[in-house]
Amino acid sequence: MKTLDQFDIKGRSALVTGAASGIGLAYAECMAEAGAKVTLTDIDAEGAAREAQRLVNEGYEARFGVCDVSKLDQVAKVFDEHVHAYGGCDIAFANAGLDVGNGFWTPEGDRNPDGQIDVYDPDRWYKSIGINLNGVFHTVREASRVMKANKQRRGGSIVITSSNAAEVNEAIVGVPYMAAKAGVKHFMRHAAYELAAYGIRVNAIAPGPFVTNIGDGWVKKNPAAKAAWDELVPVGRMAETYQIKPLALLLASDAGSYMTGAHVMIDGGMQLGPVKPL
Numbered sequence: 488m489k490t491l492d493q494f495d496i497k498g499r500s501a502l503v504t505g506a507a508s509g510i511g512l513a514y515a516e517c518m519a520e521a522g523a524k525v526t527l528t529d530i531d532a533e534g535a536a537r538e539a540q541r542l543v544n545e546g547y548e549a550r551f552g553v554c555d556v557s558k559l560d561q562v563a564k565v566f567d568e569h570v571h572a573y574g575g576c577d578i579a580f581a582n583a584g585l586d587v588g589n590g591f592w593t594p595e596g597d598r599n600p601d602g603q604i605d606v607y608d609p610d611r612w613y614k615s616i617g618i619n620l621n622g623v624f625h626t627v628r629e630a631s632r633v634m635k636a637n638k639q640r641r642g643g644s645i646v647i648t649s650s651n652a653a654e655v656n657e658a659i660v661g662v663p664y665m666a667a668k669a670g671v672k673h674f675m676r677h678a679a680y681e682l683a684a685y686g687i688r689v690n691a692i693a694p695g696p697f698v699t700n701i702g703d704g705w706v707k708k709n710p711a712a713k714a715a716w717d718e719l720v721p722v723g724r725m726a727e728t729y730q731i732k733p734l735a736l737l738l739a740s741d742a743g744s745y746m747t748g749a750h751v752m753i754d755g756g757m758q759l760g761p762v763k764p765l
């Protein structure tokens with residue numbers, strides 16, 4: 488099979504969680520640009536509706552759904568609606584996530600008194616795990632349910648957004664975020680093992696620092712903080728979201744047909760260590 492033909496996803500359908508902004512929006516654009524029908528889901532109904540409409544206006548086939556990934560029944564509903572609209576589900580991105588804040592370091596590089604384990608707010612911990620870890624479980628659970636029932640094609644591809652924080656101690660993000668993403672990584676590995684027999688591949692993308700609205704968009708609002716981050720990354724800059732699209736298409740399409748259980752870093756070399764200490 489010719490190389491570029493393996494990236495062809497025309498006629499397939501994809502559902503993305505957390506698609507109103509940032510990396511999830513880039514996944515949704517990528518799926519649409521490559522010819523798939525796409526459902527953009529988000530807890531932000533207005534944002535998901537706006538971005539789906541924008542894609543439709545640009546000539547793509549897109550729709551939106553509303554769900555909080557920490558609620559299993561809401562996740563199940565958007566998958567059922569997607570299958571009803573598009574006749575099946577070939578590709579799913581378990582992407583929605585957030586940093587609840589209170590990292591060990593503040594963004595300004597000071598030690599954060601509220602970020603230490605002995606005083607860490609348990610409700611922040613439960614919220615982070617509920618979205619970043621339980622939300623991925625809910626999405627993979629429902630994606631595998633509908634993919635096992637796929638009628639036109641056997642199997643599917645599930646892509647999870649992990650983080651470089653699954654691998655390294657990134658003490659500027661809250662400690663539950665690192666715990667959740669490490670949990671995501673190992674859950675992904677088991678899901679890949681279990682679902683291989685059904686032709687369903689499961690992989691994770693582990694981004695380093697991308698310019699998005701995460702953390703209330705603090706790097707967008709604060710050029711000094713962004714400049715400080717740029718200096719930490721070995722390639723010399725934070726990433727823009729379009730840079731994740733080729734990797735997303737590789738994993739989602741038949742081009743990644745022999746890839747499952749992979750935790751793929753796209754981090755400008757951050758895993759190698761920051762260029763200077765935080």
Ligand code: NAD
Binds near residue numbers: 510
């Ligand atoms: P973002 O804030 O730009 O986008 C996240 C989207 O998820 C938003 O539209 C938000 O409304 C939605 N969302 C939040 N909570 C939700 C919930 N409970 N249910 C459904 N949707 C919800 O942030 P982003 O940076 O694009 O984050 C996307 C993913 O990338 C997250 O899993 C994040 O952990 C991961 N990530 C981001 C970076 C980075 O540097 N930006 C690095 C590593 C990993």
